[in-house]
Amino acid sequence: MGVLIAVEGVDGAGKHTLVTGLVNRWATQGYRVATLTFPRYSESVTADIAAEALHGQHGDLRSSVHAMALLFALDRRDADAELRKLLSANDAVILDRYVASNAAYSAARLGQDADGEVVDWVSTLEFERFGLPVPDHHLLLDIPTDVAIGRARSRAENDASRARDHYERDHDLQERTGNVYRDLAERGWMSPWSSLGTEPDPDLADRLIAI
Numbered sequence: 001m002g003v004l005i006a007v008e009g010v011d012g013a014g015k016h017t018l019v020t021g022l023v024n025r026w027a028t029q030g031y032r033v034a035t036l037t038f039p040r041y042s043e044s045v046t047a048d049i050a051a052e053a054l055h056g057q058h059g060d061l062r063s064s065v066h067a068m069a070l071l072f073a074l075d076r077r078d079a080d081a082e083l084r085k086l087l088s089a090n091d092a093v094i095l096d097r098y099v100a101s102n103a104a105y106s107a108a109r110l111g112q113d114a115d116g117e118v119v120d121w122v123s124t125l126e127f128e129r130f131g132l133p134v135p136d137h138h139l140l141l142d143i144p145t146d147v148a149i150g151r152a153r154s155r156a157e158n159d160a161s162r163a164r165d166h167y168e169r170d171h172d173l174q175e176r177t178g179n180v181y182r183d184l185a186e187r188g189w190m191s192p193w194s195s196l197g198t199e200p201d202p203d204l205a206d207r208l209i210a211i
């Protein structure tokens, strides 16, 4: 059974870049590594509905924090069989966002902290009701909000398919989400957490291997 690692952080923190670096590094070393990215746009009806809401449509839906969280959670429930298959066939599965994203963004949107009602609601729904696997480790990319927002903005300028959604444009939301993530990590919510990186670091994946 492979190790399950969830990479977390605000929009533009560098999760995808880190996941890609880790996969390449570990694959070169002979490990079998797989990844899954959430939400699974274009593979999941619920993720696509959430994306529509995030990019401007369905404002009424977006305004319901619990409805949005449920869409993301259903996407993961539908991916459960695939995730378990990947875990049994690989040494490691690296997740680019997972349940902690739902907990952190939902809490931030409601102005709650890691002790708030919605964190408990999300974890009960996803881990207890849906029975999703709990990560063995969380890696939190904890970088200053301004840096993350700047990265997401330049990415959108250079790649039209990565236009910023409503969450990415909301500086306060990103700031609050970063705080909830830190809070979750400090409280050891669900598993051990490692906090990584405050500066731009193209060699982060290499550094991580050395830790």
Ligand SMILES: Nc1ncnc2c1ncn2[C@@H]1O[C@H](COP(=O)(O)OP(=O)(O)OP(=O)(O)O)[C@@H](O)[C@H]1O
Residues within 6 Å of the ligand: 009, 010, 011, 012, 013, 014, 015, 016, 017, 018, 151, 152, 154, 155, 199, 200, 201, 202, 204
């Ligand atoms: N360590 C780094 N130093 C400098 N730039 C970086 C670093 N990591 C990522 N970037 C750049 O920042 C941008 C966002 O990175 P990436 O797409 O990996 O973030 P993300 O956390 O997956 O974002 P999102 O959650 O919004 O999908 C990209 O253009 C990427 O090239």
Ligand SMILES: Cc1cn([C@H]2C[C@H](O)[C@@H](COP(=O)(O)O)O2)c(=O)[nH]c1=O
Residues within 6 Å of the ligand: 011, 038, 039, 054, 069, 072, 073, 097, 098, 099, 101, 102, 103, 105, 106, 167, 168
């Ligand atoms: C998986 C997941 C995501 N979110 C939020 C976080 C992001 O702002 C958007 C979309 O994610 P992307 O990485 O920009 O594609 O949705 C969430 O609130 N709950 C989740 O479970």
